[in-house]
Amino acid sequence: xxxxxxxxxxxxxxxxxxxxxxxxxxxxxxxxxxxxxxxxxxxxxxxxxxxxxxxxxxxxxxxxxxxxxxxxxxxxxxxxxxxxxxxxxxxxxxxxxxxxxxxxxxxxxxxxxxxxxxxxxxxxxxxxxxxxxxxxxxxxxxxxxxxxxxxxxxxxxxxxxxxxxxxxxxxxxxxxxxxxxxxxxxxxxxxxxxxxxxxxxxxxxxxxxxxxxxxxxxxxxxxxxxxxxxxxxxxxxxxxxxxxxxxxxxxxxxxxxxxxxxxxxxxxxxxxxxxxxxxxxxxxxxxxxxxxxxxxxxxxxxxxxxxxxxxxxxxxxxxxxxxxxxx
Amino acid sequence: xxxxxxxxxxxxxxxxxxxxxxxxxxxxxxxxxxxxxxxxxxxxxxxxxxxxxxxxxxxxxxxxxxxxxxxxxxxxxxxxxxxxxxxxxxxxxxxxxxxxxxxxxxxxxxxxxxxxxxxxxxxxxxxxxxxxxxxxxxxxxxxxxxxxxxxxxxxxxxxxxxxxxxxxxxxxxxxxxxxxxxxxxxxxxxxxxxxxxxxxxxxxxxxxxxxxxxxxxxxxxxxxxxxxxxxxxxxxxxxxxxxxxxxxxxxxxxxxxxxxxxxxxxxxxxxxxxxxxxxxxxxxxxxxxxxxxxxxxxxxxxxxxxxxxxxxxxxxxxxxxxxxxxxxxxxxxxxxxxxxxxxxxxxxxxxxxxxxxxxxxxxxxxxxxxxxxxxxxxxxxxxxxxxxxxxxxxxxxxxxxxxxxxxxxxxxxxxxxxxxxxxxxxxxxxxxxxxxxxxxxxxxxxxxxxxxxxxxxxxxxxxxxxxxxxxxxxxxxxxxxxxxxxxxxxxxxxx
Numbered sequence: 001x002x003x004x005x006x007x008x009x010x011x012x013x014x015x016x017x018x019x020x021x022x023x024x025x026x027x028x029x030x031x032x033x034x035x036x037x038x039x040x041x042x043x044x045x046x047x048x049x050x051x052x053x054x055x056x057x058x059x060x061x062x063x064x065x066x067x068x069x070x071x072x073x074x075x076x077x078x079x080x081x082x083x084x085x086x087x088x089x090x091x092x093x094x095x096x097x098x099x100x101x102x103x104x105x106x107x108x109x110x111x112x113x114x115x116x117x118x119x120x121x122x123x124x125x126x127x128x129x130x131x132x133x134x135x136x137x138x139x140x141x142x143x144x145x146x147x148x149x150x151x152x153x154x155x156x157x158x159x160x161x162x163x164x165x166x167x168x169x170x171x172x173x174x175x176x177x178x179x180x181x182x183x184x185x186x187x188x189x190x191x192x193x194x195x196x197x198x199x200x201x202x203x204x205x206x207x208x209x210x211x212x213x214x215x216x217x218x219x220x221x222x223x224x225x226x227x228x229x230x231x232x233x234x235x236x237x238x239x240x241x242x243x244x245x246x247x248x249x250x251x252x253x254x255x256x257x258x259x260x261x262x263x264x265x266x267x268x269x270x271x272x273x274x275x276x277x278x279x280x281x282x283x284x285x286x287x288x289x290x291x292x293x294x295x296x297x298x299x300x301x302x303x304x305x306x307x308x309x310x311x312x313x314x315x316x317x318x319x320x321x322x323x324x325x326x327x
Numbered sequence: 328x329x330x331x332x333x334x335x336x337x338x339x340x341x342x343x344x345x346x347x348x349x350x351x352x353x354x355x356x357x358x359x360x361x362x363x364x365x366x367x368x369x370x371x372x373x374x375x376x377x378x379x380x381x382x383x384x385x386x387x388x389x390x391x392x393x394x395x396x397x398x399x400x401x402x403x404x405x406x407x408x409x410x411x412x413x414x415x416x417x418x419x420x421x422x423x424x425x426x427x428x429x430x431x432x433x434x435x436x437x438x439x440x441x442x443x444x445x446x447x448x449x450x451x452x453x454x455x456x457x458x459x460x461x462x463x464x465x466x467x468x469x470x471x472x473x474x475x476x477x478x479x480x481x482x483x484x485x486x487x488x489x490x491x492x493x494x495x496x497x498x499x500x501x502x503x504x505x506x507x508x509x510x511x512x513x514x515x516x517x518x519x520x521x522x523x524x525x526x527x528x529x530x531x532x533x534x535x536x537x538x539x540x541x542x543x544x545x546x547x548x549x550x551x552x553x554x555x556x557x558x559x560x561x562x563x564x565x566x567x568x569x570x571x572x573x574x575x576x577x578x579x580x581x582x583x584x585x586x587x588x589x590x591x592x593x594x595x596x597x598x599x600x601x602x603x604x605x606x607x608x609x610x611x612x613x614x615x616x617x618x619x620x621x622x623x624x625x626x627x628x629x630x631x632x633x634x635x636x637x638x639x640x641x642x643x644x645x646x647x648x649x650x651x652x653x654x655x656x657x658x659x660x661x662x663x664x665x666x667x668x669x670x671x672x673x674x675x676x677x678x679x680x681x682x683x684x685x686x687x688x689x690x691x692x693x694x695x696x697x698x699x700x701x702x703x704x705x706x707x708x709x710x711x712x713x714x715x716x717x718x719x720x721x722x723x724x725x726x727x728x729x730x731x732x733x734x735x736x737x738x739x740x741x742x743x744x745x746x747x748x749x750x751x752x753x754x755x756x757x758x759x760x761x762x763x764x765x766x767x768x769x770x771x772x773x774x775x776x777x778x779x780x781x782x783x784x785x786x787x788x789x790x791x792x793x794x795x796x797x798x799x800x801x802x803x804x805x806x807x808x809x810x811x812x813x814x815x816x817x818x819x820x821x822x
Contacts, residue, residue: 192438193437193438194436194438195431195436195437195438197438198423198427198438201416201418201419202419202427205416205417206415206416206417208412208414209413209414209415209416210416212410213414213427213431214428215431268418272418272419
């Protein structure tokens with residue numbers, strides 16, 4: 001009983017992560033520099049927040065590949081609106097970005113739940129549609145730092161723990177990490193402590209049985225796709241604030257990284273399985289590998305190879321696990 | 328006083344009269360058996376009792392209340408159904424599987440994990456079984472999953488528990504444990520409606536039996552008033568003669584199939600066996616006896632076997648399915664739906680699946696010839712269908728099995744391996760399939776290896792029986808002098 005945590009897949013992921021950190025540290029001691037660790041933590045935020053939404057969708061037995069498009073739409077529309085109306089503030093823009101993401105996510109939910117359509121096809125379609133509409137109807141010009149709303153830049157710049165580096169430069173731990181951890185905690189509580197959250201697992205585990213015991217499929221689907229959309233919207237605007245740039249062509253191909261991170265964190269493509277803790281670890285692993293490739297000056301095209309390899313390796317391991325338990 | 332009373336119930340789906348004037352009453356605390364072949368209306372009747380279907384005519388009273396029944400109302404009256412698939416959540420823990428429905432009924436919004444464990448522990452304690460609450464359901468055996476499903480159904484304090492084909496996936500000893508639990512449930516004053524088509528079990532467990540045939544009650548009464556022959560007659564409408572299979576050795580020559588020291592490390596101990604043309608040899612044993620591994624080895628799915636396999640005296644190397652088929656082996660798997668048939672394809676295509684190469688001498692399929700051969704096989708196997716273009720998914724279980732067996736007979740099969748040839752097939756079609764198998768062995772010069780749990784089936788159709796246990800053949804006996812009860816005793820002694 002006391003050692004049951006050893007059998008959990010999160011433990012295995014954490015162990016792999018520790019070994020990987022040890023190896024990377026051996027190859028490149030600069031990995032352990034505080035500045036590098038802080039930058040690593042900062043890189044977790046955007047992918048991580050998106051991953052929380054994708055995790056919920058995957059546990060319910062679905063998949064979402066539209067969220068990067070939703071994220072970029074929420075970011076670009078919100079910032080354009082702020083510029084057009086001379087609008088200021090932080091909370092209201094984030095509320096708008098979240099609402100845009102939510103609304104788009106509910107469109108996914110509508111098609112999946114009402115017509116019983118395959119989530120991959122629905123979200124491929126809505127993603128392409130939103131991206132195309134954004135570029136075609138709203139604009140293709142990127143908004144640079146000189147026009148970015150100052151409040152957002154200041155917000156994205158908030159740091160905890162400021163330090164001065166050996167060469168006299170300032171660095172710190174981005175406060176955005178707190179937002180990420182807060183979102184993770186809320187999604188964790190939703191998934192493990194609410195009946196609706198357990199319904200997400202039940203639906204992903206055995207859809208027919210979930211209906212028979214009285215779970216409401218429609219409600220579960222609207223919740224998970226809405227959540228994924230809303231988190232993507234928030235992450236989109238946060239991303240713009242952190243890099244001081246709103247590029248309507250951003251996030252292309254990000255769905256692959258996020259899904260890789262979620263699968264790496266032990267969630268099953270077939271639904272019914274996955275946890276927030278695992279996803280946090282999976283995101284950290286993915287970001288850490290990408291980060292190490294950068295500090296080792298490896299070409300970015302090679303990073304795609306690594307991400308693809310990670311997806312294949314992680315799904316191989318999990319499908320072996322699932323098959324063993326089915327047998 | 329009857330707990331539930333159905334009077335003159337009829338139900339029609341489109342052009343099909345599923346139920347016609349069925350009456351049935353179940354008293355409180357009674358074990359009642361609902362018997363009938365596939366398609367006799369059993370499932371429709373269950374769904375009417377569970378409130379899923381509304382009858383077209385007739386009355387249904389629960390507790391003397393004749394209000395129209397909805398699923399919720401049925402549950403509130405204490406009707407619980409355990410479906411064949413158990414409706415469990417494989418990736419969730421035992422505790423959660425048990426507690427989720429009650430938590431939902433209590434309209435909770437938040438989950439209290441200590442409450443879940445407490446509820447779950449109490450539910451298992453009531454059944455008197457010990458299952459790890461933290462294990463996920465997918466790691467449990469079928470029998471354990473069934474216990475979880477029963478424990479869960481009992482949590483809602485039911486007064487009638489409907490069990491749909493509960494023994495289909497269980498081995499002999501597990502059936503005995505299930506029956507003990509069912510009697511225990513009865514002792515708590517709960518009525519049980521036991522749906523089955525296995526006659527021995529029905530006679531064993533139930534107090535009253537209602538037999539459906541073509542949507543009407545064909546017979547009903549106390550279990551003591553029935554014997555197997557009477558039940559069979561009621562279910563099928565005619566007598567099915569049980570005559571055991573005799574095999575006469577023919578002119579000499581090498582055996583069709585000969586095994587010399589066939590072994591799979593860690594799974595099968597060396598086996599020596601000779602199977603002659605026209606023989607039907609039964610293989611039985613408890614779960615995990617290695618009998619399925621034997622079949623899979625012969626079909627090329629266990630390439631790392633040791634020892635020799637000879638067909639008609641010629642040494643063959645069965646390291647792949649293609650090699651096994653080319654050597655004249657045919658295998659009809661246990662789960663025809665997932666392992667054998669292309670459900671959404673036509674009967675013709677299913678029959679021809681392994682023959683296309685032979686029908687395409689120059690790489691181009693001769694479709695006229697293919698159609699002619701497939702039609703001939705449909706007649707030979709007596710497959711009931713509108714035509715060969717009908718999709719296999721629309722056929723009854725018995726006809727599906729005929730398609731699968733027929734496929735292998737299209738080729739040049741010399742050894743036919745049947746794994747559970749009539750699992751899920753009803754009594755009438757079962758007799759028909761047995762008759763085909765015997766005729767094939769006798770006239771078609773096949774050697775047949777029949778793996779089955781159904782002891783009467785083995786005793787009736789085989790001339791020899793092998794009993795396997797823990798990977799070895801522990802006994803071989805002639806079937807002529809054997810009764811299925813004796814065979815059952817031998818198996819029990821192993822357990």
